[in-house]
Amino acid sequence: MSRTPLHPTREQIELPMVLDCLSDPIRLAIVYQLAQQERVSSELRCGDFNGLSGKSNLAYHFAKLRECGLMQTRVAGTNRFMRLRREDMDARFPGLLDAVIKSAAKDADRLQLMAGCEVVEAD
Template sequence: MSDEVFHPAVEDLPLSKVLAALADPARLAMVRAVAATDGVSCTRLGQDAGLELSKSTMSHHQRILRESGITRTRVQGSHRILRLRREELDARFPGLLDAVLAAPAEPVPVRAARRERVNAH
């Protein structure tokens, strides 16, 4: 496994891609969990976000957040630590993260969580 992780340059971040990533309730819950810490491991993120998703689904959501420029992933030994790219996002889209994090939390649809549990068995 490579220690190199792709992170787009902040000046290349289109607002539409950032908003699309934040539109998913599971990813929004993940962003809230990351924002509440100074960094969280990928393996702990689901628990901190209150999600019951498969490892592959969590990895997918983490990739979307990273590739849309919302999070930064740092490899630390066998762990990957996620942090919010707050300063960069605030510079590019002033007030966006504050508005998103201040909005009422939306529940992750039950059928999606249930489907994940069924597929895991």
């Protein structure tokens, strides 16, 4: 309850909060991976990011991403699916999200953007 108060409407989304959210390497990686996925499924499970940090730390970052308006969560059974609020962001700050994602892509190696990506387990 202390971590779920906000969830801004489109108009309530604030530029400084969005930039601050994107300035954290873990959150930037989350947003980046969601953006990559956008053409395919537009959603990822929380667990898909486990490579980036511990679960409780990720929950903290997810909350921040939701509070600033970048992400939305859909509950499905014991899973949560996250997606970018792409339309709201583009309406509110045209070109911003794309510019950030392209900038991140340029530095994909420097930033460890794909650290959390599907590790294939050899059973």
